[in-house]
Amino acid sequence: MGVVIPLDEGKNKSASVKPLQALTKDDMERVNQLILAKAGSHVDMIPEIANHLIASGGKRLRPMLTLAASAMFGYEGDKHIKLATSVEFMHTATLLHDDVVDESDLRRGSSTARIIWGNQASVLVGDFLLGQAFKMMVDVGSLDALDVLSSAAAVIAEGEVLQLSVAKNMETTEDDYLAVIRAKTAALFSAAAEVGPIVAGAGKSERNAMRSYGTNLGLAFQLVDDVLDYGGKAAELGKNVGDDFREGKITLPVVLAYRRGTEDERAFWREAIEEGGNDDAALSHALGLITKYGALNDTIARANHYGDIARDALAPLPEGAHKAALMEVIDFCISRVV
Template sequence: MGVVIPLEEGKNKQASVKPLVDLTKADMDRVNQLILSKAGSDVQMIPEVANHLISSGGKRLRPMLTLAAAQMFGYEGEGHIRLATSVEFMHTATLLHDDVVDESDMRRGKSTARMIWGNQASVLVGDFLLGQAFKMMVDVGSLDALDVLASAAAVIAEGEVLQLSVAKNMETTEDDYLAVIRAKTAALFAAAAEVGPIIAATDKATRGALKSYGMNLGLAFQLVDDVLDYGGKAADLGKNVGDDFREGKITLPVILSYRRGTADERAFWKTAIEQGESTDENLARALTLIGKYNGLGDTIARAKHYGTIARDALSPLPESAHKAALMEVIDFCIERVN
């Protein structure tokens, strides 16, 4: 069940993350070397578990945001390499913990670490990576950058707990859900983008612009992920279509379809999600109801709204190749559903 987004007028090519990749390539090579170095340990299981996920083919968008945001303001030091690596370790730790909490079997097309090494190892290696991230933040010597990333780590943990409190609860509102993804996903995007201008010693307004850009990009990114779970292809997702449904996750397409449905349809959602009756037959009905109430289309519309806010946040900044690349990332994130 595919979803097509009409591109804006005047656009005749698919947006790409390539300009951002090209601008940050040299620095990302150094980040990748540091990742491998800092994921090492004399305890054999730590690098095995860490590298299982680190080497599994993620785009590393968050550390690229840190690098680009530092480069665009002329930063020439070494700190952005360590901060970008810290951001990636925070993200990887979150994924390791997420897979345990969500009892996920697949991540990026491979068995999750917890399926291979168990829940305890996944949680503890995630903790190790967080520790390494904070050591690198301290090495940079910027209290402001440390504050931003440490605060993000606390917010992400709050988001995890908040998600548990609304899990499998069909009375979850759209505002409740947005609070979860603002904390779980968007907070790290915001921090990744903000620490770049911090170490480049820019002014408060510039920091605020990049923070707002990252926050709203993160919201758009997660909302599109929600759509892809019901309207994407397994090869693109690195997991099976409908995994969110099978895991009983409350995402925006489900919330919209539940609230717009009849009493009988709402009863179905309660049975499927709250009672865990996530059969293939029920998934087929869920897809039908999401289509009936335009759950995917309206979720995409929300994502585009946050994309517009992200674009407006960057608009006052001077024109540059880095600004253009960050702008294109917004379209890339949203157009993944094409």
Template structure:
């Protein structure tokens, strides 16, 4: 199983993750082999459900961050491969659980596991993958890495519950929303980046730098996803455009448009989000309001802000191919909306 990254990314005339892919290619081959091995089970449905999502595409950005961050500090063992596979299993488990919570029908252009095997199977296979992730962390034998990744798992779960709390709530503030995505999305980016220098026995300052880089990259990544839902393509987003709207999610473009709109416009948002009047005509109207109040541009501006903080996190690092590749990942993430 090869690295699941389309090299078409580098043909846009913009930043790409081609450099990161090149630096981690050999190790990602080992990660992919480990993923396939650990997704196996004598219980037939487990590998069927797991491989449905594992093989469906995706950039594998998070495990590549783990590998590159370890390589950056001269690591030469194989523990980074197990940690990268653990990170990807945590991410995959989260997607399986998310699709159940969000009642999603499509992901990466394919039917979600829940629509094929049901909600129960999706949740339980997600739990199996989390269990396998923690087994691999234990095999690595680093209490620091185990602490970082287990803490991230806890924070991600908290973020999921926080998202339930704000679901359909148009009075959600920007700060409240940022707290949700910091937990739900940025926590795994942060952990993925930090365990690299940890396993390489880098300094506390280096660990902090990569942690900051990962956190802020994750925030930028999610904010651009929010923008793409109202102005991107299914290829860029990994799901259908408008899914957030149809699922009644209150993301930053909606928050900004709702607060800036007239009372009549806010009434439209209440019907769409709170009363599930969210068909194609309503999606077109929502996109119009979001454009009217510059909510996409302002969401992208927030993403660029966090991208700048991620860049600052790496500033003290010595110049290297790995540093350049990680910096280019920031540009790639925030430029996806163009």
């Protein structure tokens, strides 16, 4: 089903990730080489599964945040390469685990690893990548960086369990949902941004600024993803419009439409999400209710709010190309809906 809901325009739909990609191009080539090296194993299935997901696309935004943040504070060594690779491995492991938990069939337009190799192999290869990530963190030799990234790994796992506890529960509040995405998504954005100033030897205020930037960028990023599932186009999503609905996922547009609806409308949501009545006809009705109550545009407004906090976090830091690129990334993440 390819229903596309018209959305209000974001702040800057011409915003691009290209300036960040250009600034980090050389370092990202080194990261990509290290990814391939560290994904290797004498157990053939491990590199097969890892490379399947690694090669499937994605802008690798999180490791680019680490590289740009370290350069912004004048770092000239090579430890940021291992930290950025660790960040990407943590992200990849999370995707492998999430696809199993969510029973997802598609990831960026391709069959998920669990469909090809099975759930058990996907989970175990995710564990292997996490182990490789922690080995690289130890190699870097920074206890502060290790603390930030290992803490993020624990928070992400907590977020995955928290998501299970609210899954298919229409009594989930907006605060409940924000707690899930703060842990599942924003924690890794935050850690990716904070380890940059850490490895560069920057001070506490710089670390705090980048941590806040990453957290709020991550929240904005996930909220826009929530919007795209109901208002995007399948070709751009790499999955079908409405997949979150079909999987019974509680996202902010659903929370808002449910809470603003009549009792009959809330009964529909309970049947669709909690009891699995989520066929194409139900999706069409859900899209109508989401439009009726302005749930997508209000979710975009929430994303813009967190984007503004991310901008304010960066504002006191020294001007330069890296800061400008990180600022533009905020607009890019939000402008994906237009």
